[in-house]
Amino acid sequence: MGVSAIIFRVSLLAILIKLALATNYIVGGPNGGWDTNSNLQSWASSQIFSVGDSLVFQYPPNHDVVEVTKADYDSCQPTNPIQSYNDGATAIPLTSPGQRYFICGTIGHCSQGMKVEVDTLATATTSATPAASPEDSTTSPAESPEEIPTAPSPLFQTHLEGPIFSPVIPSTEFPASVSPLAQHSPDVSASSTRKGNLQAYFAVVSSFLVMFMAF
Template sequence: MGVPELMFRVSFMAVLIKLASATNYIVGGPSGGWDTNSNLQSWASSQIFSVGDSLVFQYPPNHDVVEVTKADYDSCQPTNPIQSYNDGATTIPLTLPGKRYFICGTIGHCSQGMKVEIDTLASATNSVTPAASPEDSTTSPAESPEVIISSSPSPLFQTHLESPTFSPVIPSTEFPASTSPLAQHSSDFSASSTSKGNLQAYVAVVLSFLIMLMSF
């Protein structure tokens, strides 16, 4: 079922319900009427009028019904009527929200209390909100593009958070045998000691030989 059809059905049903519940109000009733003996303002304030309801004025020939402005209502002035009726059984539909003012045009009757102010409320039809259709909850891909969030970050924005691993470099105190200064010095010292020992032995032999010659 499409949305327009659903809205039409809901509105149509609301109108039917309103028509079924529309009320015809007998002005001044049930214990009074459109006359100078009824407290018409008290009666009107005890009612709730809505758009779609109707006012029913029932009166004898010595009365009539005159709809007037607020100013003429306050001053009981029937000479500039909006509408006037004198059929004895007048039904006036309330088609719009707002206030309307009615008086009796017979001289002196309005000042004796034969006047009524009707405050019509908005119809319940105007406040009906159609129920959401299941089709309304389905969003078209063209109306609402689907947003896809990738679980892997983009290479352009990828940040390497891994900390680089550094291997500590500990200076070695050892030197290769061929390049170590200590080893080289030891070798030189050994060679020097050997040469010195040979020289001392040679000198000793020579001295011994000279001593032997001098002893002869």
């Protein structure tokens, strides 16, 4: 396939796409028309016109469509028209970007509001949101989810309000009495052993009580 054939096909495809996207705007519609009762400039301001679109003027025989310059538009002067139409259903293609001015040439109609200024854009506007680049990110590395410290669970909090006591484990080994009386008094030795056991018991109980109160 030659280069000229490829260029021709691409151009044809572009024309078809443009025709498919083109819009025909009924001037003053949908609740008005090309007449003195419609707010034509307000209607035009609410539209977006692009190259390839068309303006459709629909009107009875007592009206016409006259395209004029900006100066003649402001002064409602139809005597030096760029183009004029009176067929009752005029379709005017918007073939280039820029502003165009239309008035009704019937005496007094332009001054009554039968005029419209159209601003044609080169292409249809689309609202696209650009993807955010990494440089545009406002999140600092410290705010990364992996590095954000998490609060400890109340179930695993350690209460440190009170002192921690380690349990006192009494020794079961007692030094031998150096008193000669103790060596020859079995009753005294047994009494001392029982007393030591009681002291050890109370010491252990006291330790557990202290630990319990601490928690």
